[in-house]
Amino acid sequence: MKLFLTIFFLLIMCFPAYSYIDPGTGSMLLYAIIGISAALLYAFKGYFYKLKSKITGKGYSLDSDLTEYDFVFYSEGKVYWNVFSPMLESLDKYGKKCIYLTSSSDDPGLSYKADNVKSKYIGEGVKAATYLNNVKADIVTMTTPQLDILTLKKSKKVKHYSYVFHAPTDIGIYGKFAFDNFDSILCVGNHQVVHIREFEEKRGTNPKKLFETGCTYYDVLLKKEQRTEKNQKPVILVAPTWGDNSLLAKFGFNILKPLLTEKYKIILRPHPQMYISQKKLIEEIKRESSNYSNLVWDDKPSGEDSMNESDILISDLSGIIFDYSFVFKKPVISIDAPIIDTGLELEDMSQDKLWELNTRDKLGKLVKEENISNLPAYVEELLMLFGKENIENIIEESIYNFGKTGDVAAKQLIELKESLKK
Amino acid sequence: MVEILYYIFIFPLESGMRFVLIHTYNLFNNYGIAIILMSLVVNIVLLPLYYLAEHWQGKEREIRKKMQPELDKINNAFKGEKRYYYTKAIYKRFNYHPINSIRVSFGFLIQVPFFVAAYHFLSHYDGIAGVSFLFINDLSQPDRLLSFNNVVINILPFIMTVVNILSAYIYTKNLGKNDKVQLWLLALLFLLLLYNLPSALVLYWTLNNVFSLIKNTLSVYVFKVKSLT
Numbered sequence: 012m013k014l015f016l017t018i019f020f021l022l023i024m025c026f027p028a029y030s031y032i033d034p035g036t037g038s039m040l041l042y043a044i045i046g047i048s049a050a051l052l053y054a055f056k057g058y059f060y061k062l063k064s065k066i067t068g069k070g071y072s073l074d075s076d077l078t079e080y081d082f083v084f085y086s087e088g089k090v091y092w093n094v095f096s097p098m099l100e101s102l103d104k105y106g107k108k109c110i111y112l113t114s115s116s117d118d119p120g121l122s123y124k125a126d127n128v129k130s131k132y133i134g135e136g137v138k139a140a141t142y143l144n145n146v147k148a149d150i151v152t153m154t155t156p157q158l159d160i161l162t163l164k165k166s167k168k169v170k171h172y173s174y175v176f177h178a179p180t181d182i183g184i185y186g187k188f189a190f191d192n193f194d195s196i197l198c199v200g201n202h203q204v205v206h207i208r209e210f211e212e213k214r215g216t217n218p219k220k221l222f223e224t225g226c227t228y229y230d231v232l233l234k235k236e237q238r239t240e241k242n243q244k245p246v247i248l249v250a251p252t253w254g255d256n257s258l259l260a261k262f263g264f265n266i267l268k269p270l271l272t273e274k275y276k277i278i279l280r281p282h283p284q285m286y287i288s289q290k291k292l293i294e295e296i297k298r299e300s301s302n303y304s305n306l307v308w309d310d311k312p313s314g315e316d317s318m319n320e321s322d323i324l325i326s327d328l329s330g331i332i333f334d335y336s337f338v339f340k341k342p343v344i345s346i347d348a349p350i351i352d353t354g355l356e357l358e359d360m361s362q363d364k365l366w367e368l369n370t371r372d373k374l375g376k377l378v379k380e381e382n383i384s385n386l387p388a389y390v391e392e393l394l395m396l397f398g399k400e401n402i403e404n405i406i407e408e409s410i411y412n413f414g415k416t417g418d419v420a421a422k423q424l425i426e427l428k429e430s431l432k433k
Numbered sequence: 434m435v436e437i438l439y440y441i442f443i444f445p446l447e448s449g450m451r452f453v454l455i456h457t458y459n460l461f462n463n464y465g466i467a468i469i470l471m472s473l474v475v476n477i478v479l480l481p482l483y484y485l486a487e488h489w490q491g492k493e494r495e496i497r498k499k500m501q502p503e504l505d506k507i508n509n510a511f512k513g514e515k516r517y518y519y520t521k522a523i524y525k526r527f528n529y530h531p532i533n534s535i536r537v538s539f540g541f542l543i544q545v546p547f548f549v550a551a552y553h554f555l556s557h558y559d560g561i562a563g564v565s566f567l568f569i570n571d572l573s574q575p576d577r578l579l580s581f582n583n584v585v586i587n588i589l590p591f592i593m594t595v596v597n598i599l600s601a602y603i604y605t606k607n608l609g610k611n612d613k614v615q616l617w618l619l620a621l622l623f624l625l626l627l628y629n630l631p632s633a634l635v636l637y638w639t640l641n642n643v644f645s646l647i648k649n650t651l652s653v654y655v656f657k658v659k660s661l662t
Contacts, residue, residue: 050531056517063514160522161515187507188522214526354510 064162067137077148081107082424085143085153089115089312090283093228094154094177097417103127105421114139137162150428156189165192171431173197178330179226179410181366182206183357195220195427197420200409202366213359222423225416232338233414235315241322245394246276248321250314252329253282255351259292264299266383271303273387278317280309282329323390328367332374337406342375342397344389373401446550465566468633472640475547482543493533500527555633572633589632593639594624600646603653
């Protein structure tokens with residue numbers, strides 16, 4: 012209908028080409044022509060992408076009615092199972108019916124056995140989006156940001172969308188408009204609450220219900236943490252984030268070379284997303300490091316083995332620096348390089364406010380990018396001088412309900428469900 | 434089909450114009466003055482609608498101005514499908530759709546039937562054939578006021594253009610360079626389009642421009658409107 016109207020008006024505009032025009036009208040005419048062309052292009056693009064996702068998601072447009080479940084969870088991949096499992100365990104205990112939808116065919120959640128919890132594999136990418144865009148449910152909780160921004164849309168048949176943070180990291184490092192369209196958010200710490208509210212005010216979006224929840228997967232990680240003696244020759248875990256701000260993207264093999272030359276055992280654990288989004292970089296580093304037998308790659312879904320085995324972590328802004336510090340209480344070296352904020356929420360907030368930037372130097376040592384060749388010396392120095400006292404204070408100040416989050420989250424979701432009934 | 438459209442949109446206006454022209458002619462016994470008064474009546478009728486259109490255009494520009502920094506960031510960071518989706522998210526937040534820009538053209542669209550009516554009426558109106566007014570010999574013909582050897586030049590379209598450019602100068606006083614250049618070029622384009630039409634029509638349109646100039650001058654210099662948009 013809109014397209015028809017556009018064409019109709021465009022035809023009308025051509026009709027009086029011979030007639031008089033004054034400057035005001037001329038301005039309107041030009042404005043209209045530019046606007047109409049933009050509208051047409053915009054409409055065309057919209058139809059094209061809609062068609063594209065219909066074709067690629069064909070056969071998955073299931074009209075799934077999940078209203079028999081109290082809660083629906085969606086996980087983008089198996090790495091997030093530990094975010095959901097503590098909640099699911101508690102909800103099962105309270106007799107609430109849940110379904111766990113996942114985009115990993117080998118998600119541990121698929122073999123999880125509980126009286127009230129079912130699980131289901133719904134495919135990846137567009138296929139998963141097509142399924143979710145048509146689902147019927149009361150509350151859908153997910154770790155996937157940017158709802159209703161990219162291909163994952165809000166289903167008209169879902170009453171409430173809830174986001175659950177999977178790291179204590181601040182909202183600035185997420186993609187544009189990451190949380191704008193959720194109805195509620197289970198937050199890890201006060202910094203997230205403060206900044207979400209600031210964005211709501213700045214953008215004039217509806218205030219969301221924000222829960223003081225905590226980091227659910229810390230419950231799991233704490234159980235897996237084993238107190239081990241320090242290794243004689245330090246074992247170093249290198250675990251960068253993915254994307255432009257990854258230290259592997261910025262420094263490549265140069266970050267590993269001085270450490271490998273000093274014969275430290277290095278466990279390299281790139282962010283799981285890197286194997287998908289930055290394949291070439293991974294291949295390049297594999298090629299360059301092939302002669303070093305002291306480099307071990309870790310691509311397990313969960314990183315607790317490496318975190319247990321290692322003595323120190325080198326990373327960037329990845330959320331792992333907080334897991335390592337808060338749960339394993341070991342020192343962290345963060346590489347201080349300028350943050351590329353293109354396409355991130357950070358473009359709309361001051362970098363000085365970013366919680367991780369103000370916190371990471373307290374977890375160990377912050378090393379300037381020009382000093383990365385001195386990393387071996389910093390490792391030795393930090394292992395000698397590191398004290399854990401600071402860490403407890405940071406947890407107390409910044410993380411809600413540390414170690415007992417799953418149950419808190421479950422109770423909050425039940426409360427939410429009750430409030431929706433009213 | 435065209436005939437039906439004519440009787441719905443054009444005929445009533447044409448009848449109104451005919452009514453005004455004939456009655457003012459009866460009053461002053463002068464077709465030149467009658468055309469001037471007809472143009473004045475049409476402009477007064479259009480004034481509130483034109484004001485509404487200006488208001489809408491101003492609103493549209495304001496929203497676009499607010500959105501622009503956000504859109505720039507998106508265009509800088511993304512291409513293709515992602516750029517489309519992020520842009521859509523921004524439009525949604527600002528409650529905007531590019532189709533809204535059609536509303537802006539209302540000011541133009543509302544004038545279209547008046548133009549067509551004037552054109553249809555004056556180019557077929559026998560009363561003005563052979564009638565002179567001021568320096569114009571025949572209102573039903575181009576003015577042909579200057580001639581060098583075999584080259585004949587019409588003067589009235591140039592007068593209309595001068596008024597048009599003056600009006601554009603005042604209208605675009607607070608606008609960007611692009612807006613100015615576009616409007617000046619349009620003034621020149623319409624000089625070419627109207628050059629050979631009957632001088633009664635050019636006179637009518639020149640007066641429309643004079644009223645537009647007065648309106649713009651009053652807005653900018655008397656009522657101190659910061660920007661006409």
